[in-house]
Amino acid sequence: MANRLADQTSPYLLQHADNPVDWWPWEPAAFAEAAGRQVPVLLSVGYASCHWCHVMAHESFEDETTAAYMNEHFVNIKVDREERPDVDSVYMDVTVALTGHGGWPMTVFLTPTGEPFFAGTYFPPTPRPGMGSFRQVLSAVSSAWDTRREEIESSGADIARKLAEAAEAPTAGGRGPAIRLDGELLDSAVDQLAARFDPRHGGFGGAPKFPPSMVAELLLRHHARTGNERSLDMVALTCERMARGGIYDQLTGGFARYSVDATWTVPHFEKMLYDNAQLLRIYLHLWRATGDPLAARVVRETAAFLLADLRTPQGGFSSALDADAVPPTDTPADAHGHSHQPVEGASYVWTPAQLAAALDPADAGWAASLFEVTDTGTFEHGSSVLALPADPDDADRFARVRATLAATRAARPQPARDDKVVASWNGLAIAALAEAGALFEEPEWVAAAERAAVLLRDVHVVDGRLRRTSRDGRVGPNVGVLDDYGNVADGLLALHQVTGAIEWLELAGQLLDVARARFRAADGGFYDTADDAPTLLRRPREISDSATPSGQSAFAGALLTYAALTGSAGHRADAEATIGLLAPLLARDARFAGHAGAVAEALLAGPPEVAVVGRPDLERLARLGTTPGTVVVTAGPLTADRPEPGVYVCRHFVCERPARTADEVRRLLGARLPA
Template sequence: MSHDRNTLGQATSPYLLQHADNPVHWQQWGPEALAWARERDVPVLLSIGYSSCHWCHVMAHESFSDPAVAEVMNRGFVCIKVDREERPDLDAVYMNATLAMTGQGGWPMTCFLTPDAEPFYCGTYYPPQPRAGMPSFPQLLTAISDTWTHRRDDVLQASAAVVTELRRASSGLPDTGVPVDAVLLDAAVHAVLADEDRERGGFGGAPKFPPSALLEALLRHVERTGDERVLAATVRTAAAMARGGIHDQLAGGFARYSVDADWVVPHFEKMLYDNALLLRAYAHLARLTGSPAAAAVAARTAEFLLRDLATAEGGFASALDADTDGVEGATYVWTPAELTEVLGDEDGRWAADLLAVTSAGTFEGGASVLQLRADPDDPARSERVRSALLAARDLRPQPGRDDKVVTAWNGLAVTALVEAGLALGRPEWIAAAQRCARMLLDRHLVDGRLRRASLGGVVGQAPGALDDHACLAVGLLALHQATGDADLLDAACRLLDDALAHFVDPAEPGSWFDSADDAEALVHRPRDPMDGAAPSGASTLAEALLTAAALAGPEASARYGAAAAGTIARAAVLLRRAPRSAGHWMAVAEAQVRGPIQVAVVGTEGAGPLLAAARRHAPGGSVVVAGTPGSTPLLQDRPLQGGLETAYVCRGFVCDRPVTTVDALRAAL
């Protein structure tokens, strides 16, 4: 293959394909590109972004599409383009370098490396002309080339120092010996509540990201403690997000974050992982409280996934873009005149009042982001208006969709659709989860090993990361509980066995790397146990191990249980010092502290009132299985009592007496 041209046309990443027509001689990451830099004796210019990133589009338009800038890039560098969602390992390594050098990170990420892939200068977005104290991108390119040519020793010293620091900082969580118990969890929740914005909902200030995993943890805490203050805080945040502009009031689904503290103006991209996690949280809130509003938000979110992100192969696409034809939010915002044009004068004025559309506007150019600050006085009218506006909006230019199917995020979607389907009585959501799981097992498992992503049914070369194994295992275990399909339990256990074989830190059992021991060796092996917008691979693996320990046979159960306990024990330091960045750890620990609760329902049909009650009332993180006696490991030695449907409730290794009535089961739970 000739390197002196753009080679992105064969990529399996929509983000890379967006740059396939740039005059830059972009290469995909790999040993060939690094060898070419060595051969030419030039540094590597590494650009990392993702397809729905607004500033990535801006820099591409301003610089990467400019032949004059491209000529400077091609002459002085080997230019490599990486999709951060396809290669989270590369993103983690060079984001850590960027943070170490500049104190802040973001995308597009712009890193300059030696041909040995060691970073020596990193930043993010650079403008085409000098601006606000920032050099222009061409100025930066010239300066880097000059330094590489005339001060090579300085470059190599800088890169060696950065790599040394990265390796030093990449240790796992310490085993502090502090027990992860009810006392620690109560203190962590108390610390989180101290950061609540009681007036606007959420935690901390702007920008506000949906605290998805944290909401799930708080709900599990409420189920354990009955703490009304925690429930009230959770409801305030859920309601504020649902009423705000971050929630698509017409089509459902949530944007990535709000730029303001009131949840009004979102960064308009919609990510699969956010919506999967929020579907789980709102469905859990509806199940716990019976809230019709929470149930409606969950239903709209599920509908968004199935309508707007479903792929032809049965999976779910990664994201909808923030931009439409280069303008952020253009598809979504409205003026009063536009409402009137679609709805007529009377309904237009009514809708403007209901949806907070003003003449001044809440967004740019006098347009407004739709909100729902109060419930409509006429629900039927509201639904008619919503349908009409959505139909009109569908005729507008639409944001681009990143069709890449990421294993981890699809695993989150499987879990959410299953749990929401059971909680809200929507079997079609469970069927969609089955289709997705089957597609992932059929296409993303290659020669017995998991891959990260596919596009159009064609799987990419990037190997599965820790979160891919963990999220898919959790989804398969949820689906196994819903369907009784033993093959799903077997597939989940194989993923966990791979994780135990390839991702654990042998020097620190209970600590995990994010890339496999046989994956490409980078300048350091990445791991980040903190939960971010999506749960960390380590916290999700803890959930999978804890659940599998309750479902698998005795030998596997003991192995998974020990690994889960060792992993959760290391979360103590995060739960003590940074509980808002440990939301999923907290959720998993809440389940562990309760046992976790296991409910085994035996009956001739496996679909009676006891099973319905178990699914309705078992706390989040519980394990609920049903079937005939002996049909799965958890149903071994569980006979029917008096020929009646019978439920066995256990916590860890301690079981209550079997019950045969709904009232007795509810009391046991």
């Protein structure tokens, strides 16, 4: 019998619709139920492609005895963190504050008024050293609620008060003396990054290692401004090592979420839209700066992955592919005798015997050497994640072997797909595909970006406001947050530049102005939620970039691009003020302010506003320019009243004489590749 999650649009919530747990979605009625029954709320937060979320669900939420205890003693609420990033943000802060670490699944116990008093992440079904079982936790919390309720409620109120005080305090960008947003600050940020750079494997820090997309963009823009080869070298080495490691799918393209080691060898196998959209753009910009053929191949393969594996029938892009799949029948059982339960990475890894079964003997041995598949293996049970330390000498043989292995792998059970469409992440994909399509002269990529934009316009924009998610063309109930507005606007502005369609410029402007009115904070920045959004313990306001740009840095970037395209002084002023608030974080730890730094580089550069009038032969060359933040259009306000053919390079709508030769365009815009 299905529970209350059966009518939700979130694939993650629907995964739990048949649990014996009497789950509620996040809604006022759930808290009213807890108040009426005088029991605490058990809040469980995760997402569809989360490996440990699946593990805890199988071990505990599918267990009848555990579920019966949960139903008797708690009101249980299940939240998809990707649908409700505001809820996730607030209670993740609690979890980190109470336990010293965070992660998913996140388990938080609340009073009926939503005040947290105990938190954790994954709890096992049986006790482990230093960790009680989930049943023990449930029993302890329930007992404490029954015997020490006043103390618990007081503790929860105190935690809620401190969260509210933190929300009202100045942001990290507002503490201390003002920091000047200039080249010296950005040079210092790059020095910080260089001190944390792994000179052998690329990336920053040790294991686990995440793709540093936003930091890479900052470094590329820093190189374009300063000519500092160290900045470019850090990006080039990191991108090369990632593209040759197991984090990259060596058969069909696309990146996994992160590497569990420092060498990019063994990934956490889930593939996220937001990672691949951002990495597509980084490899595109690396290719634009260097002409690197490996970067070009990754661009093409990542774009192909987005279109083949993540595109929905409605034209949007799905959120993720799961980390888990049922292993092939020839996979050895694990120590517990399990061989046909979904396990992490099962679709992707290979043994020498599996290569031999798929290929003729000569190709099998060649492929094992090429992809570093050994009897020892790099993953579990003697299996290996495919890596590609060097390009093969025989390109035709490589293509044939890859195609055969890809077809063999396609016949295996495949990871599930989280097919909800998240507005923010689709904005990232639209921007990447539109820009890549223009530079690589691939109209199919641009058309895919346009179709995704149409879906957002027709489904996600409701009464002039953005909704966060949709699924199967049905819009979800959750309102958009700041990064939705910022990333969608940025995608639409990229699409306008490539297609010349004014409707995308106008829609971006409308969304930006809604957010400027509804999300604004008194200090010149913005909150993550609108002033009329559902009330939480505090109004979230994240300043750090994590897997995606923070709402504030994403919004500032879109504001600046819109100002460059339209000449709007108000939008530029808002961008400057917001990045100014993030400057202290950039000065303190640039790893978490990469996008803010990239926007700051564009501010220092102008950015250039380029109108191509009557010279289609120079349009692609103008787009190959590397000057940070450059906008290039063939239609719109920048092209008005310019009857003389040429490439007009402007700043603040003040233009130089039109460039009419390729050499002039290269000199003005820093284009390093031939058109």
